Amino acid sequence: MSDPKPMSRASAILYAIGSPLALLALVFLPVGKIDWTPGWIFVAVLVVGFGLSAFLVARVNPVIFRARSRFQPGTKKWDLILVAVILAAAFAEIPLATLDAGRMGWSDVPLWAVLIGYILLVAGIAITAWAQAVNPFFEPGVRIQNERGQRVITCGPYTIVRHPGYIAAMAMFIGFPLALASWWALLPAASAIALLVVRTGLEDRLLQAELTGYADYARRTRYRLIPGIW
Numbered sequence: 001m002s003d004p005k006p007m008s009r010a011s012a013i014l015y016a017i018g019s020p021l022a023l024l025a026l027v028f029l030p031v032g033k034i035d036w037t038p039g040w041i042f043v044a045v046l047v048v049g050f051g052l053s054a055f056l057v058a059r060v061n062p063v064i065f066r067a068r069s070r071f072q073p074g075t076k077k078w079d080l081i082l083v084a085v086i087l088a089a090a091f092a093e094i095p096l097a098t099l100d101a102g103r104m105g106w107s108d109v110p111l112w113a114v115l116i117g118y119i120l121l122v123a124g125i126a127i128t129a130w131a132q133a134v135n136p137f138f139e140p141g142v143r144i145q146n147e148r149g150q151r152v153i154t155c156g157p158y159t160i161v162r163h164p165g166y167i168a169a170m171a172m173f174i175g176f177p178l179a180l181a182s183w184w185a186l187l188p189a190a191s192a193i194a195l196l197v198v199r200t201g202l203e204d205r206l207l208q209a210e211l212t213g214y215a216d217y218a219r220r221t222r223y224r225l226i227p228g229i230w
Contacts, residue, residue: 020047026094031102039098042179049122053129060133067139068132075141076206082199083141089192090173097182109181117178124172130157131164138165142203144210152213154220160227162218166200167225200224 023046027039057064071080100106132138134156137145144150157164173192177185204224207214224230 023047023094026091027098030095030099033102036098036102038180039102045118045121045179049125053125053132057129057132061136063136064132064138067136071141072139072143072145074143074145075139076143078202079142079199082195082202086192086195086199089188089195090176092188093173093176093185093192094180096188097177097180097185100182100184101180107181107183109178109183113178114181117175117180120171120175121179124168124170124175127157127164127168127171131168134158142199142206144206150211152211152217154217159221160223162204162221162224163200166196169196170225197225 023043027043028034028036031039054065071083101109135153135158137148137150137153139145161167170193173189173196174186177183177189201224204218208218
């Protein structure tokens with residue numbers, strides 16, 4: 001069994017510096033000013049949430065950072081296309097939402113909806129961390145990880161649904177625009193969610209066909225994303 005190679009030091013430094021700067025650009029460039037309090041609250045929640053989750057996951061499942069550092073060889077081509085479009089739609093949510101709420105004022109979003117947005121964001125981060133903590137095969141791309149001895153994970157959130165990382169992503173896709181007080185940004189969120197549902201079905205079909213034991217697991221854990229629905 002061989003784990004993925006770690007990210008190079010230069011790449012790690014670039015990622016550590018570039019990610020916060022990219023987030024700041026997505027939030028504040030459309031607003032046209034830096035002193036926008038809702039934007040700083042949003043940035044603080046994401047930085048603290050993802051920072052804390054990374055710290056906890058690193059203590060219990062450090063190999064996950066190697067697995068998620070890049071798309072590994074063997075990732076399905078259809079998945080690379082889907083992920084590119086999903087990420088484009090998800091990233092579009094933030095500047096559209098801040099343009100709306102911070103400059104144009106197209107939406108009138110009540111405080112309770114903003115709070116629901118933050119609840120969804122925090123819940124999505126927490127569920128993602130939980131799934132990563134118990135699943136060393138939690139990679140960014142869809143493939144069968146034969147060289148790593150991939151096995152079916154049946155503990156943690158995987159006892160409830162078969163793809164907890166995807167339902168967590170959907171929660172965050174809805175949470176972004178609501179937390180930033182924008183109805184319009186729910187449009188790219190809906191596109192990202194629809195494509196993620198397609199990806200869930202395709203990945204589940206692949207796992208049932210090619211990963212030993214997954215078909216039995218799927219019979220025991222009936223729902224892919226939402227208990228009682230699908």
